[in-house]
Amino acid sequence: MTQKMIDQAKAVMRKNDRGLYTVPTQGLYPFQWNWDSALSALGFAHFDEPRAWTEIETLFAHQWEDGMLPHIIFHQPDDGYFPGPDVWATGRAVPTTGITQPPVAGFAVRRIFDRARDKALAVEKARALLPQIHAWHQWFFANRDPQGTGLVAIIHPWESGRDNSVDWDAAFERVPTEGVEPFTRRDTSHANPEHRPTDEQYKRYIWLVQKFRSLGWDNSKLHDASPFQIVDPGFNAILMRSCADLADLAESLGETQIADQSRAMADKGIAAMETLWSDAHGQYLCFDRSIGALVDSPSIGGILAAFAPIPQARARAISERIKVLAESCTYLVPSHDPTAPEFDALRYWRGPIWLIVNYMISDGLEFAGQTAVADRINRDCLRLIEQGGFAEYYGPIGAEPCGGDTFTWTAAMVIEILS
Template sequence: MSTNIFNQAVEILARNDQGHYTVPTHGLYPFQWNWDSALSSLGQYYVDESRAWTEIETLFAHQWDDGMVPHIIFHKDDDGYYPGPEVWQTNRPVPTTGITQPPVAGFAVRRLLERAKDTEMARRRAAALLPKIAAWHDWFYKARDPENTGLVAILHPWESGRDNSVDWDAAFERVPTEGVGEFQRRDLNHTNPAHRPTQEQYKRYIWLVQLFRGLNWDYTKLHDASPFQVVDPGFNAILLRSSQDLAAMAESLGETELAAKERTRSDKGLRALNDLWSEKRQQYLCYDRVIGDVIDSPSIGGLLPVFAHIDKEHSTAIARHIDELGKRVKYLVPSHHPDDENYDGARYWRGPAWLIVNYMISDGLKREGHHDTAARIISDSVKLIETGGFAEYFDPMTGEPCGGLHFTWTAAMVIEFLKLTGEVA
């Protein structure tokens, strides 16, 4: 069974491969997405090591001059997705969006480097990517941490990767919809509307895009102008882990000054992250900069910090929290607590389980010695594939496949899980 699943995953990677980048899935997502590419490269490594590096290199080939790496690159025309380049109007040689996504690339590149079979090739390509990843990290702290707190804010829910999370509901109410006008979503042509963000959420998504576009995508203006400024602990944990991994790579490649800078930055961020810990929830919480208060919402964003090197007390509490969740759902890890009134097991990030987050959480748990919890997450992830195929996400109660099908990063994570557990040689 494992070999058959592995082969199916490899076929999906090939199916979605555009030569120098992959699409998440045909139809629903016909372009290159930022953190999709970084995580998908980990699965690609087992198929074609050089091709895995190309995936990330293509992403950084479209990095902006200020260091920002956009969340979508529109490599070719396709009117099957909204909002397309004509809405973003970023005036790039190859059109991109003007916002970013979770910066997991530093982690992915280190993993590719450490696994390299062709060591000389990997060191050369890692060395070329190093300053680009560092520039992206620099951009975050310049553009999204103006008061030098050690933590960065997202200015649009799409940046979090968790587009319609319950975490954003209250803050999103501040985002108006006036002036957005009529538009036709394309996502609903490809998947069940009950699995997707609502029309009212989409209007607010587009309002923010129009606001930022009106400011000419000037990062020095966007933070303070946005009515949506949220410090997401999960997003920050990914950035901090990538800083830690970038520091380790820099050290190994002789870039000691960069290594010291990234370590100092990650240490400061981890100290600041502690302020978002909730004893009541036994997890981290988001922080709304506009109102200056935490957001009491029990989502997976507050469990994801175990991916970074958080303190032992908190990682142990998160492991216990996930063990308790495992008694409430059939498949770990739900993206929102199933006991919360806002939980929805089929609607995108309001409840469903996602293999990419399962992968990052299990990685952190294993590092901290919580092997049984990590093993349950990995086992549940593989079972979801056995029952529901390579879907975008899954209902954690029933295992129902939701969202897009034949999904690249789902396939890549399955390859990772099967290889890491030794189920496939």
């Protein structure tokens, strides 16, 4: 059973392999996505280490001069996706978007390095990637934390990777829709519209893209100009974990300056995460920087925070919080609290389970000694695969496979869990 599932997962990854990068799934997402690639590389590393390194190298080959790593790289034209390169208009030779995604590459590179069978290759590749990843981390603090709080803001929901989370609803009320150029969505022709973000949300996604485009994609201006500035605990936890991992990696490679700077960013950020903790919810919450208030939305972002080396007591509380969630669903971990009125079991990030998020939560909880909950999450991942194949996401009550099928990072996570 185990070997059969690993073989099936490898076949999914091979199917979506375009040589130098993978697509998340054929049709719906025909380009290279940032955090998909970093997490998918973990899967490749189990059966083809050179290919794993290539995935991350390709990503960083398209890093912007200021350090930003874009969220999509449009390697080849494809009309099946909206918004394409013409809408972003970032003016790059190989087109990319102008926003970023959760910085999980630092974590992935350290893990692939630690497990490498080909140590010489790993040292060569990690040494080259180290300054690039570090530059990206520094870019975040320079551009997305102008007040030096230790935490960074996202300026577009797509940056979080949790596109239509309930977390953004209130802030999205402040994003206008006037002046949005007419467009035709393509996602709804590949996937069930009932399981996707709404048209109203898409208009606001595009308004923000047009706004940033009008500012020439100058990252020194975008944060302050954006009506959407959210400090997401999940996103920041990924950044802090990657900074901490990069510090360890840099240390083992003798790069003391990168090690010290990375450690300082991680320590400051983890201390600042305390400002996002909610005793009432037993988890972290988003902070809406535009209005200076916490967002009262019990989503998975505040649970994903367990991926960072947070204090033991917080990890224990998150473990308890997950046990409470388990009382209202069949599978863990739903992307929104099933007892909350906004919960929508099959609509993208408003309820469904995503294996990559499960993997990161489980990894953090295991490190914190919360092994029972970590194991339960991993078991649920495998049950979902057995029921529904390698889908993009799953219903937390009925295990319905949703979104795109034969999904790369879902397959990669299965290889990670089973290997």
